[in-house]
Amino acid sequence: MKHSRPRGAFARVQQRAASLLTFSIVCVSATLIAACSGGGSTTTGTGSATDNSTVTSTATALTVVKAAVDCSQLASVDVSDIGGTGSKITSATVSTATVDGTTVSYCNVKGVLAPANNFQVALPVSTWTQRFAALGCGGLCGSLRDATSQANFSFSYKCPLVQQGGFVTATTDMGHQGNGTDWTTDIQKQADFAYRGQHITTLAAKKLIKAYYGQAQKYSYFIGCSDGGREALMAAQRYPADYNGIVAGAPAAHFQIQNSVFHGWSVVANSTTGNSSGNAILYPDKIALLHKAVVAACADTPDGLISDPRACNFNPASIECPVGATDTSKCLTSAEVDAASKIYGGPTDASTSAPMQAGRPLLGSEVNWPGVEAPGTGTAAGTPVPVTTGIFSYNIVAGAYNLIFTGSPTMPTIDTFGYSDSNFYATYLAANHLLNDATNPDLSAFQKGGGKLILWHGLADQHISPRYTIAYYEAMQNQMGQAVVDQFSRMYLVPGVGHCGGGEGLANIDLVSQVTAWVEKDAAPASVVTYRTDTAGTVTASRPVYPYPAVARYTGNGDWHDAANYTSGSPLYNVRTPSWPGSIFYTPYAPKQQGVATPS
Template sequence: MMKAFHPLQGLLAITVLLAGCHGGAAVAPADTTAAALAVVKPVADCTQLAAVDVTDIGGAGSKINSATVVATTVNGSSVSLCVVKGTLAPSNTFEVALPVGTWTQRFAALGCGGLCGNVADPTKEDAISFSYKCPLVQQGGFVTAATDMGHQGFDPGWTADAQKQADFAYRGQHITTLAAKKLIKAYYGQEQKFSYFVGCSDGGREALMAAQRYPNDYNGIVAGAPAAHFQLQNSVFHGWSVVANSTTGDSSGNSILYPDKVAVLHKAVLAACADTPDGLISDPRACRFDPASIACPAGAQDTSQCLTQAEVLAAGRIYGGPADAKTGAPMQAGRPVFGSEGNWVGVEVPTSGSSSAPVPVKSGVFSYNIVTGAYNLIFTGTPARPDIDTFGYTDSSFYATYLAENHPLNDATNPDLSAFRKAGGKLILWHGWADQHISPLYTIQYYEAMQGQMGQATVDEFARLYLVPGVAHCGGGEGNDNIDLVSGITGWVEQGTAPGSVMTYKLDSAGAQTASRPVYPYPAVAQYTGSGDWHDGANYASGAPRYNVRTPSWPGSIFYTPYAPKVQGVPAP
């Protein structure tokens, strides 16, 4: 169900929510939510939207390029949409899809993944990133909007442009939302009743950026696997994944671990730590696996089902991350966790090769490509800038010296969401435990930082966090990667029904459901009751947390405290 992607594109919001609209009992049913708002028909012809002036939003040069009606099929239902394409100066390309006869007064902005550079077609079934067979989507109830966030394509040359940096960091989604809302008013003769944002990966960062910078833009936000710690993520985190698996300890070497041995490692991890009926890990932090436990015996001739000493060390480095040379303290609070190994191929390790047919450590590996692609975004203005081999892997001063400058521009880790809460906003965070791109431990740390800043009781009023066992980055993996959180956010915003358990689903290649299981608001985990078919989510209940230790302080903790956002380039309205 996952789409192929360019190494710098990442995973778009289109993969966020692909399950049926029938979550846990604590969530308002989707059909009830859909029936709560009347359908509003247009008061203008679609072609008239081509004349809407958007220069007040994007500035001189902003324009609508086209406005045409198209028919699309959404989960088997035919829906007519007025599709508006335009540009917000200097170069934010956007598209807005407005239902012709089925609008239920809701608007949703769709996040963009990786370093963006393309517009997710909001008319396509998989681009309307809500839920598989969800009535709100099938009925064409949402106006949707997407943007490339100010640049086109994946050539990193744009990253040296200060205005495009700002458009990617925070401005692009905001001005696209303003334009979409203006088009809604022009087309339907009224404003939307409710506004939402749904995004994953960088789209998750964009979601949190909106809550932090523009608390009045959206009533409800779903932020999946957020790259909120953009500075750290795309330098030290991914950089370490490269050098940790290198024969030379830098980006010039060959890889040590390859897909065949990663499969051996993954099988051993699950054998040691799986605690669910389907053989997954409900909370990897409670796992105490040591790669040395599957080390090859001295002098072994056949090493196909064990790890050589070099492979043991490489695995340990990938899991553990670097340490400060002076104190020995960890330099990172989040790394790929136990159980994620099955998803490392193409990210932490190359897609091909073996110990007998070695390939360069940077060959086709996402971690290398994203570091080089995001370089100018992270280190703009910093003298004597480091590179992937000279990041401060063992010097904690690196964070303050090199990453702090653009932290308030690119990062979305401000834990003070008081203004968003005051505006009545609701937030759902979610993350797959087996994420190979962004460690779920960072999302946990952000959630803890929110609790520390605002108080747990206050956070509980407007935010939830869900962690899904075995699910990879924004979907995929061995876990139940189909989950409907849109029903949760709309029910919470529109009816005041706070989400509790949410059902997750596993589908086979033909789209047939093979298993279901609930997830519960963090830190609770789903626990099999011990009777009935374990494939059936009805046979699970909320279980006690497997792990209760909060994230300890580390050098990057400075980025999870309140800060003033950095603004540059053309101001956003």
């Protein structure tokens, strides 16, 4: 296989970068439930059990409060003062949910907040610890998830506070049903999806809490990932008094950019024609080869994960097939090298050659590309797959199209997004930036009110580049000062983990304990242990993650499956996000309000 110098946009980005240069279960009594703490045992790859005690972060023990009225009485609670005329409770019934062998009874309240925000609030009948958590939705939302399902309560791996019914939880479809395009041209439904839906659902949930238990919640939280991460940051920016603590995972905060030029480039970069009329170039079989080569070049710990992909300068051309090769099954063709380089590197400005995007999928994320940046099925030698049907990124752009570009001077297409024109951002994406984006770095009101924010992102995310979360965190530091940001925010980057979970990394993590302990006991998060489990749920490996920019480093002694044998290491990459066309959206701004007035 031939080796050559870096090529195209990816090469320029790489050359520029080079030049710049817990888990465990605590005791739960009949009247007190605490959050998870550090410590526990791990079944290692060798079959032995080792103690992985790290940081203890136990939330305040609060007295359990039981229901003061019958669940059915909540059906008569008036919520029209929150959602307006037509808002109502549609049902209030008791049901049970079983998690890890524990059965919890809930008063499930469903309703609608006008015009069409369907919501559900799950109120524990006899296990409530005076805490409330709003749960974010993903994608473009459009469906009402079961608020009693622990699958919706992400980032709470093995946490009794969550699993044994300590929280009142709430979900919403954000004001529309399905992911069709009709709602994206409705002014009110645009606002409900952008910012209003979660806020009014939270107000309704708090009113129901007061009615059901005879008292208000003591602490309020928001937990979300992907668009739920955007919703989390939107709350901190628009409604800083709604929540005491927020966990925002892989936030689609840069909504305008994410669902147009970012996903759009994934389509054209992997197209035989360079636009949406072509077939895919890269398929799962060749992506597997690419990933194997990346891991061989970049993995820096015994578990084969990449601590910080930004520090690796792997070039896809290193596995390019020799000129004239007849068997290309074990190497990448020139077209495949170009496609991979474009996916990594992103577009560049035609006049300056500067990157047009702050980040693309990072090295090590390839294993998660099928179905997003590439077709989920098929082979390089098989039947060609059109990018419009085989690449999910195309569907994402199509679903959000009207919501993003309403108000633009003209309506571009996925092929005319201005990938090489820096003016595109200000001309086409600025109109709805003030509505949809959650990139305002000034969280002064949230911070001064005592709010705590945990950001996290999987470094192998195939949908949203971790570089955007890093860019937002840096913007917060630039705006508020690092010392102030350190008082109320932490960011964790998890090696090998895909979008909101999955991937080859250790995706089981409990950040709920961290945020509750920080809010309730002022115990600022330090290291957090992540876990890998097999299909039976047995823990097979553990390792810590540290607040950014530190990375976990294996000590060189003991079982590398065991978190106890890792320590905090110095950052591997110190280059801050350079200026790029979208930087204009990461500065303070007054958010746009539209539609009906929203109660505070």
